[in-house]
Amino acid sequence: MHRPTLLLAAFLVAAPALTPALAQVSGSGLPLPRFVSLRAAEVNLRTGPGVQYPVDWVYRKSGLPMEVIAEYKAWRKVRDWEGAQGWVHQTMLSSKRSFIVTGATRDLLSKPDPDAAPVARVQRLVMGRLVACPGDGAFCRVEVEGFEGWLKRADFWGVLKGETME
Secondary structure, eight states: OOHHHHHHHHHHHHHHHHHHHHHOOOOOOOOSSEEEEEOSSSEEEESSSSTTSOEEEEEOOTTOEEEEEEEETTEEEEEOTTOOEEEEEGGGEESOOEEEEOSSOEEEESSSSTTSOEEEEEOTTOEEEEEEBOTTOSEEEEEETTEEEEEEGGGEESSOTTOOBO
């Protein structure tokens, strides 16, 4: 009757010793979380930080924004706009900032004002380049297929809440 309790106690004592080794950051010195984009047209998302871990998903879109949520040596744990998480080798990631439009079709505006004239309309899941995000504003300047304008932060995924990017 006491045996299961002892086994559980032994596991609880051993578990903390295993956790720090896996959670250790290799020291890129960059803040977490942060946004990056996929560098290659084909990127494997793995279940763990190494080639010995199985591929859970294959992304086939260069430039797709990803949120880095953890690091382990040369591996980055990332999350996509739908919430899928896994590990990607750092060489498959770029510091270039991108975004993906969420929700419905959105107006790309001529200035950061909800009443500004539209420059273009961008549909759901369209990706583009993030140009700047003033920290105090509700809008970010973006570029989509040659059109530059402003989108509300709430209308796309690829920037942290309150993040300033010049």
